[in-house]
Amino acid sequence: MDGQGKTEKHETLEVLVSRTNRGRGFVGLANDPGKVKKHLGNPICWVQEGPFFTEKAARVWMQYYLDEGYTAIVEENGWRFGYRYPNMAMARK
Numbered sequence: 001m002d003g004q005g006k007t008e009k010h011e012t013l014e015v016l017v018s019r020t021n022r023g024r025g026f027v028g029l030a031n032d033p034g035k036v037k038k039h040l041g042n043p044i045c046w047v048q049e050g051p052f053f054t055e056k057a058a059r060v061w062m063q064y065y066l067d068e069g070y071t072a073i074v075e076e077n078g079w080r081f082g083y084r085y086p087n088m089a090m091a092r093k
């Protein structure tokens with residue numbers, strides 16, 4: 001990803017938090033954001049946007065948050081919906 005945001009691949013929620021607890025929050029794209037939310041431990045303050053009608057529109061949306069200091073969650077989940085949540089929301093419900 002271009003921009004000031006950081007891009008990290010993660011294996012577990014705990015690894016993701018320990019490596020990236022310095023940013024504003026996390027941002028990503030997915031075709032099934034509910035599945036991703038569950039995989040991430042149902043973070044509170046979850047914000048979902050979309051659907052996006054083009055991948056370009058989804059990437060522009062994501063780049064905005066990367067420029068704001070969010071960390072990208074990169075997985076092969078598609079691009080139809082965007083999601084984000086702040087660092088303080090990492091506690092599991």
